[in-house]
Amino acid sequence: MRYLCGGALVALIMAWVAAAQAQSLSYAGLRDDAPERYTVVRGDTLWDISGRFLRHPWQWPEIWQVNPQIRNPHLIYPGDIIYLADCNGRPCLRLERGQGVVRLSPEVRRVPHREAIAPLPLEVVEHFLRRHRVVDEAEGIENLAYVVGGDDRRLVSGAGDAIYVRGALPDTGRLGIYRLGERYEDPQNGELLGIELLGVGRALWLRRDGEISRLEITESDFEVRNGDLILPVEEREWAGQFLPRAPERAISGRILAVPGGVQFIGRLQVVALDLGRRDGIAAGHVLRVEQQGELVTDPNTNELIQLPGEEAGLVMVFRPFEKVSYALVMQATRTLAVGDRVYHPDRRELLADAP
Structure with a gap:
C-alpha cells in the first residue's frame, strides 16, 4: 500500500476518471480538490469527511475500502487519517488508524477513551429523539400505560414528584413520559402512517401495587398531566454508526x-x-429533495397549472419507523416545505426502474 503525491496523484486521478467513464461508473464524483490525506478532528462528521473527497457524499460506501488489519474499520476516530489509494486501478479511500497518544513533556499519556465520529450532527438528532417518537397503530395506543394521578392529589407534576401509573410497565430501565402529538396520514389515501408522541420527561419506577405503579419524575421538560403515556425509553446505540448511502432501489415519497x-x-x-x-x-x-413547482394561472386559458419542480437539497434518514421516517436536512439550496418530493439521489436509478 502506498501514498501518492504531486503529479503522480493528478495523473492517477485522471486515469481513474477515464476508467470510470469507460465503465459507466460514477467516480467522476471524486472532487477535483480532494485531499491526498485528511486527519480526522473532533467535531467532524462522516458527512463532512465524505464531502471533502466526493461531490456526492452518499457514494462513500462505493469508494470506502475496509482495512482488514484494523479493528473496527467502519468506526472512524479523531486522529485517524483518511487517504486516497489505488485499488486495482480504481479510486478508493483507506484508513490509517491514529494512535490516540497525546505528548505532554516529559511524559507520554495514552488517551483512555475515544468516541467514534458521528455520521451526522448528533447533538441535533439526540435532542430531537428525546422529544419525539412514532408509534404504529398496530402497537395499540389504548394498551399503553398512562398517568392516573399525582402524589398528594396533584393535577400536574414536575421533577422530583411522584406519579401513579396504570398499566404494564417494566420495573427496570429508563421510562419516558409522552403526550399524543400529530397523526401522520397519507395525503393521497388517508392511511394512518403513525402517531407522533411528544416527550414530556423521564421517570424512575419505584414500586407496584396491583395494576398501579408508583414512579418518580427524574426530569421534566413540561408539566406531567393525567393521561400522559409511559413507555420504556428507546436506547439508541450510535457506536455502530451507519454510513451515508443511497437506497438500494428507486424510491419516491414526500416530506410529510x-x-x-x-x-x-x-x-x-x-x-x-x-x-x-x-x-x-x-x-x-x-x-x-425536489421543491414543488409553483401553481400559476395560464394567461391564455386561465387554467391553473403547476410548474416543474426544482432540485432543492438532500436529507439523510436517521430514524426509520414502519411507515414513516425522521430525516435531517443536510443540504438546502432552496427553502423546503411540506409536500416537497424526496427520491433516490441518483436519477439513473429512477430511469433504470421506470416502466
Missing part, C-alpha cells in the same frame, strides 16, 4: 410534516417523510 410546526425548512432541521421500513428505508439513506 415538520415536527415542531415550522413552516419553512432549512439545513439541519428535522422532517418527517412518508416512507419507512416497509418501503426499504434504513438509517443512513440519503434522498434528494
Whole structure:
C-alpha cells in the first residue's frame, strides 16, 4: 500500500476518471480538490469527511475500502487519517488508524477513551429523539400505560414528584413520559402512517401495587398531566454508526410534516417523510429533495397549472419507523416545505426502474 503525491496523484486521478467513464461508473464524483490525506478532528462528521473527497457524499460506501488489519474499520476516530489509494486501478479511500497518544513533556499519556465520529450532527438528532417518537397503530395506543394521578392529589407534576401509573410497565430501565402529538396520514389515501408522541420527561419506577405503579419524575421538560403515556425509553446505540448511502432501489415519497410546526425548512432541521421500513428505508439513506413547482394561472386559458419542480437539497434518514421516517436536512439550496418530493439521489436509478 502506498501514498501518492504531486503529479503522480493528478495523473492517477485522471486515469481513474477515464476508467470510470469507460465503465459507466460514477467516480467522476471524486472532487477535483480532494485531499491526498485528511486527519480526522473532533467535531467532524462522516458527512463532512465524505464531502471533502466526493461531490456526492452518499457514494462513500462505493469508494470506502475496509482495512482488514484494523479493528473496527467502519468506526472512524479523531486522529485517524483518511487517504486516497489505488485499488486495482480504481479510486478508493483507506484508513490509517491514529494512535490516540497525546505528548505532554516529559511524559507520554495514552488517551483512555475515544468516541467514534458521528455520521451526522448528533447533538441535533439526540435532542430531537428525546422529544419525539412514532408509534404504529398496530402497537395499540389504548394498551399503553398512562398517568392516573399525582402524589398528594396533584393535577400536574414536575421533577422530583411522584406519579401513579396504570398499566404494564417494566420495573427496570429508563421510562419516558409522552403526550399524543400529530397523526401522520397519507395525503393521497388517508392511511394512518403513525402517531407522533411528544416527550414530556423521564421517570424512575419505584414500586407496584396491583395494576398501579408508583414512579418518580427524574426530569421534566413540561408539566406531567393525567393521561400522559409511559413507555420504556428507546436506547439508541450510535457506536455502530451507519454510513451515508443511497437506497438500494428507486424510491419516491414526500416530506410529510415538520415536527415542531415550522413552516419553512432549512439545513439541519428535522422532517418527517412518508416512507419507512416497509418501503426499504434504513438509517443512513440519503434522498434528494425536489421543491414543488409553483401553481400559476395560464394567461391564455386561465387554467391553473403547476410548474416543474426544482432540485432543492438532500436529507439523510436517521430514524426509520414502519411507515414513516425522521430525516435531517443536510443540504438546502432552496427553502423546503411540506409536500416537497424526496427520491433516490441518483436519477439513473429512477430511469433504470421506470416502466
